[in-house]
Amino acid sequence: MQIRHFELIRKQLFHSGTRMKSRLQSSLQISSVAGFYHHRAIGVWSFLREGEELKLVREPQNPFDPAAVAIYFRNDKLGYVPRGENGRLAGMLDRGERLSARIRRLRNSEVSRRRIQFEVLS
Numbered sequence: 001m002q003i004r005h006f007e008l009i010r011k012q013l014f015h016s017g018t019r020m021k022s023r024l025q026s027s028l029q030i031s032s033v034a035g036f037y038h039h040r041a042i043g044v045w046s047f048l049r050e051g052e053e054l055k056l057v058r059e060p061q062n063p064f065d066p067a068a069v070a071i072y073f074r075n076d077k078l079g080y081v082p083r084g085e086n087g088r089l090a091g092m093l094d095r096g097e098r099l100s101a102r103i104r105r106l107r108n109s110e111v112s113r114r115r116i117q118f119e120v121l122s
Contacts, residue, residue, distance in 0.1 A: 025121035029089065030104060033071055033116040035079035041116065044076045054101040054118055056081070058093045069093065071101065071118065078116060089120060097122070 033041065055072040062068035067090040069081040081089055092099060105117040 025100065027119055028099070028122050029085065029120045031082055031085050031118060031120075033079040033118060034082040036115050038079065041073075041076075041078040044073055044078070048073060048103060048106055048116070050103050050106055052103045054078070054103060056089065056093065056099055056101050056120070058090060060090075060094070073103075081120075092122075 036042075052073065057070045057072060059068040059070050060066060065080075065083050065086070067083070067086045069086045069089050071078045071080060080086070089099065099120055099122055101118050101120045103116060104119040107115055107117075
């Protein structure tokens with residue numbers, strides 16, 4: 001009986017994968033992807049799913065925004081953390097802090113700024 005209970009707990013911990021990881025991390029920010037139509041987001045739209053992991057990449061040499069943080073899905077750039085919402089994240093990434101991000105909500109909207117909402121976790 002006790003072994004079965006332990007096995008059940010072990011399965012819940014090890015088979016919940018990303019969901020368990022998200023519970024242990026704290027949410028830093030929720031934003032929408034900026035620049036959706038200027039990058040690969042349209043090309044990968046059909047592959048995106050809520051909960052999918054995203055990668056944040058600093059672009060300190062970006063000519064338009066020195067605090068630029070690009071958002072990638074696999075190897076495709078979706079866009080950027082919006083200017084004015086990226087300073088804190090840029091500083092954290094510059095200090096070598098590990099951040100993760102995930103798709104929080106997808107909307108089939110004509111307004112590009114509303115299409116992909118993401119959450120940054122620490």
